[in-house]
Amino acid sequence: MRLDDAGRLVIVGAGQAGALLALLLGRAGHDVTVYESRPDLRRVDIDAGRSINLALATRGIVPLIDAGVIADVDSITIPMRGRMVHAAGDPTPDLQPYGSNPHEVIHSVSRSDLNAILLDAAEATGNVHIEFDARIASVDLDTSELRFTDGRAEPFGVVFGADGAGSRVRKAMAAAGSCEFATEWLDHDYKELTLPPDENGRHRLDPNALHIWPRGEFMLIALANPEGDFTVTLFAPKTTFAELVDASEVDRFFDEEFPGFARLLPDLAVQFLENPIGPLGTMRATGWSHEGRAVIVGDAAHAIVPFHGQGMNAALESVRALDRHMRNQPDDLDSAFRAFEAERKPDADAIADMALSNYVEMRAGVIDPNYLAKRELALELEQRHPEHLRPRYNMVMFSTMPYAEALSRATAQSALIESALADPTIDIDAMVRALAPLPSNDPLADPTALSIS
Numbered sequence: 001m002r003l004d005d006a007g008r009l010v011i012v013g014a015g016q017a018g019a020l021l022a023l024l025l026g027r028a029g030h031d032v033t034v035y036e037s038r039p040d041l042r043r044v045d046i047d048a049g050r051s052i053n054l055a056l057a058t059r060g061i062v063p064l065i066d067a068g069v070i071a072d073v074d075s076i077t078i079p080m081r082g083r084m085v086h087a088a089g090d091p092t093p094d095l096q097p098y099g100s101n102p103h104e105v106i107h108s109v110s111r112s113d114l115n116a117i118l119l120d121a122a123e124a125t126g127n128v129h130i131e132f133d134a135r136i137a138s139v140d141l142d143t144s145e146l147r148f149t150d151g152r153a154e155p156f157g158v159v160f161g162a163d164g165a166g167s168r169v170r171k172a173m174a175a176a177g178s179c180e181f182a183t184e185w186l187d188h189d190y191k192e193l194t195l196p197p198d199e200n201g202r203h204r205l206d207p208n209a210l211h212i213w214p215r216g217e218f219m220l221i222a223l224a225n226p227e228g229d230f231t232v233t234l235f236a237p238k239t240t241f242a243e244l245v246d247a248s249e250v251d252r253f254f255d256e257e258f259p260g261f262a263r264l265l266p267d268l269a270v271q272f273l274e275n276p277i278g279p280l281g282t283m284r285a286t287g288w289s290h291e292g293r294a295v296i297v298g299d300a301a302h303a304i305v306p307f308h309g310q311g312m313n314a315a316l317e318s319v320r321a322l323d324r325h326m327r328n329q330p331d332d333l334d335s336a337f338r339a340f341e342a343e344r345k346p347d348a349d350a351i352a353d354m355a356l357s358n359y360v361e362m363r364a365g366v367i368d369p370n371y372l373a374k375r376e377l378a379l380e381l382e383q384r385h386p387e388h389l390r391p392r393y394n395m396v397m398f399s400t401m402p403y404a405e406a407l408s409r410a411t412a413q414s415a416l417i418e419s420a421l422a423d424p425t426i427d428i429d430a431m432v433r434a435l436a437p438l439p440s441n442d443p444l445a446d447p448t449a450l451s452i453s
């Protein structure tokens, strides 16, 4: 199948992945139709007044630079220099910088504002038509038809499944025998709250940090929004949520576990009882395409838990990789899609594993003296041997090194650091110098692309 005579190009889903893919295809001159089940978020407040934000890092920034939208994105981001750790029983929070380089910051960005920028840019190509309130019920790969929940059917030449973790396109490919997938659910859930600005419209906490209240089995985190509010998320075992069913239980829990935070949010129990609980899972799929006529990308192909702040970053990185493979092999989409999966599947599995292990690091590690000693030594070694060692977090967040390589390097580094802490007489510097040199970043990875103050 050739891209140019494949017939109708259809994207299911106008989230971050679908909107970026539409922009890249539209910019290359292809006519694209996007079907999105929700209303147009640029016209309707679909988050019921809540502002939900995400951490944007280098892997997400590079595709946004490539797509030409980074200047618009810059106006909606807030830099976060490190983790502000609010330890239990300690009224003074502790800032743990993410890196020793001032540009090693991550950026808080509104999910819907970023999506709106991508949708506007996609439509501005003149080649992208987006239909909202259009929910796909099923995909018929035999007749190349999409069936909608309102009963109508539309043909497609190639269908791109950017329809998130519960992807209908993936389910159709699985039914056709091209794809196998499984979701592993955590026994922890999450709930989002909003910490409004103070009476002067200012942030009630330092906006330039990612706030964490680690409590061992559960944690609270907060990321700032430009309007002065914070999006706050409680991650906790399902059993904890099951106990928090009335206002007095909610107030007691927050007063005991997060007293400093509870004082800042008088309507905490009201919000808590009103807002939905979300599940957390890792979806791994094998077989991301079907005969050059269907392919999945973003969460539809690799949904992960949010503890490394990488799901959207990985989705944007995957869209750019898919676009590159289609441009490399425009005459053979089947091969292009297979090459895309061959490149990205090991990376998707690696970031899925790292995201799971980062939950333990965030809710317990950041206050564990052993973890802190390892992190400090890793940062020191990075200063002494910047061409051979980078802490894992920094390889994931501030580089474009393939995730699988970041994971294997991090495993080797961690073993070295543990042996140096156990035996201070070993020549750790010689061991680090023996590690293979770090690869250079993507040439587009400009650390100054987004403002950091």
Ligand SMILES: Cc1cc2nc3c(=O)[nH]c(=O)nc-3n(C[C@H](O)[C@H](O)[C@H](O)COP(=O)(O)OP(=O)(O)OC[C@H]3O[C@@H](n4cnc5c(N)ncnc54)[C@H](O)[C@@H]3O)c2cc1C
Pocket (backbone or CB within 6 Å): 012, 013, 014, 015, 016, 017, 018, 035, 036, 037, 038, 053, 054, 055, 056, 134, 135, 136, 137, 162, 163, 164, 165, 166, 167, 168, 190, 233, 278, 297, 298, 299, 300, 306, 308, 309, 310, 311, 312, 313, 314, 315
């Ligand atoms: C609590 C939480 C915090 C997170 N924090 C971060 C973070 O800090 N950094 C980060 O990088 N990532 C984070 N993520 C992950 C991130 O949200 C996802 O990885 C990212 O949104 C994936 O983008 P996507 O476009 O692939 O999928 P989605 O954003 O899920 O988009 C899929 C789109 O498809 C539409 N759709 C679905 N089904 C249909 C259908 N049948 N017909 C038509 N349309 C359909 C949906 O309405 C949606 O618009 C977080 C996730 C959670 C849950």
